[in-house]
Amino acid sequence: MAKTIDVPVLKPYIEIPKLQPDVMAGSGPYIAKPDMQAALGFRGELPEDWQSIALNKMGELLKKYRSFQVYMDACVKCGACTDKCHYLLGTADPKNMPVARQDLIRKVYRRYFTLAGKYFPKLVGAVDLTEEVLNDWHNYYHQCSECRRCSVYCPYGIDTAEVTMAAREILNSIGRGQKYSNEIIGKVYKIGNNLGLPEPALRDTLEGLEEDVEADIGIKVRFPLDEAGAEILLVTPSADFFAEPHVDGLVGYAKVFHQAGVTWTLSSKASEAANFGLFIGSYENMRRIALRIREAAIELGVKRIVFGECGHAWRVAYSFLNTLAGPFDFLDPRYPVPQHICEFTYDLLQSGKLTLDKSVNDHRVMTFHDSCNVARASRMGNVPGGQFTIPRELIKAACNNFYDMAPETIHDQTYCCGGGGGLLTDDLLELRIKGAMPRMQALQQATEQYQITHLAAICAICKSQFTKVLPYYGFKMDQVISVHQLIGDAIVFQTDSEHPENNTVT
């Protein structure tokens, strides 16, 4: 039964709500079916002795992840993080305060893994692992988008995302996986991408794009698939292949590559940049997904790997790919592995090989949404903070009207779109709408101040989430666009005497 959702009213500033215990208690996501679990190497259903299995798993993770072990001990309950989560601000459910979310598992940790909790459980707030606790885990560890905003403010850097990942891994180990994430990982293994788009359909789509772009600008911009010997392998979120506004971003990358005069290709084997193994905290699955990219790069004999606009994908790519699937010593050592498409375009711009006509975008007044995992879990370029400056430099190079939202809502203090970390599913729609509130508030404020017309983003999840939730807040769904759409629209194609093969103007 569809429940009516109270969409938060946007105020002139963000109010810390009065707590409403358990308002989101029944809002957990659908549970994965046994066969989806099996495909990922997890138990299918909750077994009778689930408690002991869960506790064993917890013990194992405490020995495998320093973050989890230290974060279980170090929190002093100072409260600094309590108002930092967009889900707390949007839902008012106290269990969405980062520390309270951690406590759902910490109180079990204390009970079974610490002396104080074994002997004085009441004193230190330790509890037995009961079915009620299990349900809370399922609910509230799926109300965290692993956005790491809390970790920015905690005096010990406690990252609730790490705790959420551990909790989800424990849940998976006892057959309580989340349908959305696990189903998608299964599709990646079977077909190669999150959307389950098979190779022929992908090829068709790309050919269609080629025709559209040619009809549009009169230049044959290529969208190659599985072309061995290309210089660059582009790995991009599968939403880029047809969803709006993502696809205009893909067109933008293709135009940039065209203008750069490089050969490039997509891969049907690695036709997905996102790595949902991250969401469920599973190193094994994350590694298995990452290895497809290595294999594709070897098979196609490329020299460089470039990632399209995708937030969590970029985190796994930037921070983990080398560790999970490296070393990449078979690639051209002059370039970082992997590179972000924004880095690629930025370098091109810096070296004067890209001419942009800003006036094309004069009808747009832009602002930029820093995607959480790009902002707080990765970098671009070679100085810290390049992940903030490079996309902004690109936008400013492509249009005349750019304004930032309020400073406490951008850069590493950015608010998550509300749909990250495996929550971009309709069974969590209420959470997604409410969680988007802080970002919508900042957008609203900037809109009043600067008459913003469009919100640019570099993440497939952000783009999909905004498309869905913007209308609930009185905006239009097409106000969100890709950074590379701006670039693509503004590119002035130049004839290139060195690479005449690129000058196929018809």
Place this chain on the structure above:
Amino acid sequence: MVLTTIYALLFYFATAVLLFGVGYKVYQYASVPAPLKIPTTPAPTTRTGVVLRMLREVIWFESLFRANKWIWLFGMLFHGALWLVLLRHVRYFIDPVWTWVILIQPIGKYAGFIMMIGLVGLLVRRIAVERIRYISSPSDYLMLVLLLAIGGSGLMMTFVLHTDIVQFKAFMLGVMTFSWQPIPPDPILLLHLTAVLLLMIIFPYSKLLHAPGVFFSPTRNQVDNPREQRHIADWAKRLEDASSS
């Protein structure tokens, strides 16, 4: 003499628990691998940069400052003053007393008040702010009460009811050199000592582990260089070996 024996033995016990307990936790933190690079970015790209980040964190409470000015203020007052008070107390453990310890004595004495202001501020917030009340367990309040008892009894002895500090120092040095001297049977001193010993004993079993823990927090102590260097844990390496063989 019974009192002296009890306190002397308690001192050995508490010291042993503190050292071994914290030693064990530090060993544990150091030996559990951090299998992935997870610094909260923007993060330093060099070791030196990380050391500076850590120093800003433990001296200036940089993240807390960005988060909440009130908690920062009270936390800063408490921890800053605590350091001065602790350093001042070095005089009871050495003979002759080092010059710098003598020099900070006057500031150290008054720092006790600052410490109390910080603690009261934290306690009031814990009770008054709904969100912090929600996340507090009895132990969180008791910890503040214990610290307040230590600070309060200490201030009493410094400013109101002086204890026989010369005799106390003789006791302390006696405990350290295993030639026990009688402890002054002063109730406030005994309360002060009992609370301190209790704190030492619960240290390795409580949230006081934040003190060593902060240095092991991967979001703060990692260098941001994952594209340049692989960062593979032993257990993850085994997955690799298993799939390649």
